[in-house]
Amino acid sequence: KMTDKIGIEQAEKIAKEPLHVVTADQGKSSPVIVANLHYPWEEVVAAYDRRFPTNPAFPYLKGTIVPKEVKTNDTITRTRIIDLSISFPGWMRKILGVDDSLYVREDSFVDYRNRTMLLRSANISLSDHVRMYEECVYTPHPDNPAWTQKKQQAFLDIVFCRKHICFGMKGSAETFCTGTFGDRSKISTQAEKNMLALPSST
16 A cells, blocks of 8 residues: 555565666657756765755655665665655545555666766556656766756556556546656756755755
């Protein structure tokens, strides 16, 4: 159930499993969202880490567990289990029995030598009904290496509609999920900019 809390033991078990990847040919894909952050890559990566486990600048983050972390001289690989606050429409609450909490797994890879941060995430909650996979990459801006370019894309597979007659629910679910992705991307990017503008981030 959506309300079941994920503890450290379950998080460690999830971290050992492969991430559920959804490709464009399996379902619906969102447009690629590109945002430019007028700060160096190193500052952006440091600010990204400061949002966890919670941060007032990101009120939709309810909590974070890090069951896996591997460091080398030039890289950091992490798995995070993140509890997100999501406002689901009434019809999804009724049909799927959801509340306003969604657990997501995020696998991150930070390469300091090549100045690249790759984030891959997939929902844990509701994965028997809907699978949403996101990729986000942060690199130096191609025209201004003192800035950072952020590219995001989401992929969606409505598993429920492969098992049941949906009567138009698939389109509604796709619209809601891709719309939520776009809205959350804008909110997250603005929160990043606000955090980077603080004196403590420089």
